[in-house]
Amino acid sequence: MLRLLATIRKEWLLLLRDRTGLTLLFAMPVVLITVMALIEDAPFRDYQELKFDILTVDNDGGRLGKYIKEGLGQTSQFRVIDSVHGAPVTEQQARALVNEGNYQICIIIPKGATGAIVSNANRIVNDISRRMGMPDVLPVGNRKDSLHVTVYFDPASKKAFKSAIHQALDNFLTQVETDMLLERIKKQLKRKDVAEENDSMNIQLKAVGLKEQLTGPSEELDVISNSVQHNVPAWSIFAMFFIVIPIAGNMIREREDGSMLRMKLIPGSYLAILAGKMLFFVGVCVVQFYLMMQVGIYLLPLLGLPQLTLGQSFLAAFVVAVGIGLAATSYGILVGTVFKTPNQALNFGAISIVILSAIGGIWIPLEIMPPHMQLIGHLSPLSWGLDAINDIYLRNVGVSHIWGDVGKLVVFATVLLCIAATIEKRRLS
Amino acid sequence: MTSMLVQDLHKTYKGALEPSLKGLSFSFPEGSIVGLLGPNGAGKTTTISILCGLVKADAGQVQIFDQAQNTANREAIKKLIGVVPQQIALFPHLTAIENLEYFGNLYGLKGKPLRSLIDQYLQAFGLEKAGHKQVHHYSGGMKRRTNIIAAILHQPRLLILDEPTAGVDVQSRTMILQFLREYNQQGVSIVYTSHLLDEAQTICSEVVIIDEGKAVVQGGTAELIARHDDCRNLEDVFLHYTGHALRD
Incomplete structure (x- = not known):
């Protein structure tokens, strides 16, 4: 010793x-x-924790553009930029800025996109109304070709980043289309029940949600890597x-x-x-x-x-x-x-x-x-x-x-x- | 009683072309100061390593105070001998006292008895004022003297010194040699290797000259000088037996 x-x-x-x-x-x-x-x-950091500047060019000027910009802005992930040096950004300018690596991503919302979504929702509602013996009164456009929201990525962007952005935008598009469809359905039903004063019809789509729980023996700690x-x-x-x-x-x-x-x-x-x-x-x-x-x-x-x-x-x-x-x-x-x-x-x-x-x-x-x-x-x-x-x-x-x-x-x-x-x-x- | 008996010692290191020892034999009585002399590569270091039990001989026998150097006796023999290696085997960033306390502790010494022993030896070697200085601040002579103290704390009966005065000034050398003489007078046997043959002639009562792994001669220092008409001192005797050829 x-x-x-x-x-x-x-x-x-x-x-x-x-x-x-x-x-x-x-x-x-x-x-x-x-x-x-x-x-x-x-x-x-997860992509949710990082904040990316997203250039947006809204050629539509309708609800879709507004919805996408508001939706992106509400997440802590993105900062929506729609003007450069005080002037609204153009599609060409946005492409050049992303290509030079000044921004990682830009979104171009095409002209008539909102109209196309509304028209599609109206078409569906009219179809349902017809099958239920109701008149199809909602206006439908004649446009046959589909529109696309275009996304440009910085060439140096990683695959995982692109995939995350794609998924986020896809969710927004689906959300807008769903909201507009529900709105049209409500409108049509309201027209039918015009005598009823109670207009509190509430359609809830999410019957099953997601809930994250801890795997460990104790619930006191919530540690993320x-x-x-x-x-x-x-x-x-x-x-x-x-x-x-x-x-x-x-x-x-x-x-x-x-x-x-x-x-x-x-x-x-x-x-x-x-x-x-x-x-x-x-x-x-x-x-x-x-x-x-x-x-x-x-x-x-x-x-x-x-x-x-x-x-x-x-x-x-x-x-x-x-x-x-x-x-x-x-x-x-x-x-x-x-x-x-x-x-x-x-x-x-x-x-x-x-x-x-x-x-x-x-x-x-x-x-x-x-x-x-x-x-x-x-x-x-x-x-x-x-x-x-x-x-x-x-x-x-x-x-x-x-x-x-x-x-x-x-x-x-x-x-x-x-x-x-x-x-x-x-x-x- | 013989303090050391070496009989027909053989040793070849693994991978070596030549054996280091080829039947080395010598002995000397208790209480003597023996010079183990030889040119470079003669086998002195191997002999000392075998005597201490660090290296095992291929053949032959070693006895220290009538105890065979083997696995069974190794620890008992370690208690009987003190070794002063050629290197300054001290921790340079510890003070002399801390070094000596550490090595004393390894010998099982502790507390006041150890401290008084350290003080006594520091005084004997003129280091009492420098005991609290870190060893790397010491001169070559001070390091050599501390190196010797570390080997004698447990008061061995046999002290083996490998070139204890290499690189020291005359004053330190005189003090070391004087201490060894006095230490020997207390009954401690001393084996001493050096290339400084005038020093060996002064201090050693007997010498063993080793060359090419064998003892070429052993005898009293004065007797060996007197044995040959052409030899006036130990250096002449050394050259007489080992020749003038370089050993690089």
Whole structure:
């Protein structure tokens, strides 16, 4: 126990005096998390959360144009622009502006569109009236060809964005047509029951609606995956794994300057010294983890980002942080054992963590990667840590649900330590 | 009692073309200061590593104070020996006292007894005023002296020093050699390797000259010089047995 405690004290004193190391371990991750959460905020926002400028050219001047503009304006998604530099925008001008990338989208409402919809609604109502033995009195136009609301997209627009816009406009068109049809039906029925004073006929089309509910065990949390909710845990895990570099450097320096040799010459197990070193660095990882969570809770909201929501099981989060710390520390010990110079360890350590993080879903969530990459990604220890944290923070699970991922992290740590021990034994022989 | 017995030691490292040790044998009695001398690549470091139990010999036998160096006795032998490596095996960003406390703790020493031992040795080596300075601020001589203290905190019966005076000034060297003489007078056996043969001649009661993995000669320092008419000092004896060919 004395060896273990003495080693923890020694590492503590060394870390306190290593300003660069302290910066690398604590200040850099804070900057990294803040920057990543800010720059990845936009891609993480749903289209409903973003506001797009939509150029509209209303050649119709009727109800359809008004309805579309009002409808788009009412959603938080779109800002309707129908004039540029104080003058109404023309179709040609709108096309040019979108093509140049000044706007992402423009909508051209054709002349006579409202009339076409009214005429179509009248035709339907007349048909129904005729079948019910009533006179068909609503006026119907002679137009045979169908009209189209035309949409122009910025050539750089993504497929998902186009699809979302198409769907939104389609909904508006359907809504207008339905409203006008109902209006015509009411009008016709009113004409029939002219003697009745009560004109409170109310046609309700939506008999079945949509209701969103939570899947988790508790209904107290309503967390959605956003930039903060993904980036804070993800980049915290990435930063925790960067402890590989100080550990590997520490081990190589001890080997180079002979202090490791001295430790091995002292009676007693070197394992106790190694355990002290591991315990200390796992502790550093856990402190890093909680510091990063504080950044997500207190700092990022000051920068206009959502606040990080922690799950309800603090014990589960602590267990996962320890598991990640164990895996990262063991990886550092292996790198420090395999490589002979701090430079080699630094290069390999840094690059390998970047690769493991990229495939492990730190940069972008695994779910949106191709299936074969998802398969590879699930082999990364960083993805095990992130899965467990997401389960705790987003799905609000407790300790009993995270043992699978924590188990993988512990097995990973054990295997790496065994490999490091074998290499060290071979080196001595 | 012999403090060290080395018999027919063989060692070839994996992948090496030549064996490092080819039947090395020597012994010396308890209480002596022995110079383990040899040109570069002679096998001194391998011998010390085997003596300490860090490296296993392919064949042969090592006994430290009549205990065979093997897996069963390794921990017991570690308690008997102190090793001063050639490198400054200290943590540069810890103070001398913090370094010595740490290594003392690893030896199982703690509290007031450890602190008084540290104070005593810091004084003996003229470091009492610098104990709270971080080691990387020390001069080469101060580092060497602290390096020695770290190896004797547990009061070993056998002290092995690998070039303990390399790169130090005359004052530090004189102090180190003086300390070793006094330490030896307390009954501690000392094995000392150095390329500074005048220093070895001054301090060693016996020398073992190793070349190409074998002991080429062993004897009292004065006796070896007297044995050959053309040798006026230990350096002449060394060249007599190892030749003038470069060992690069």
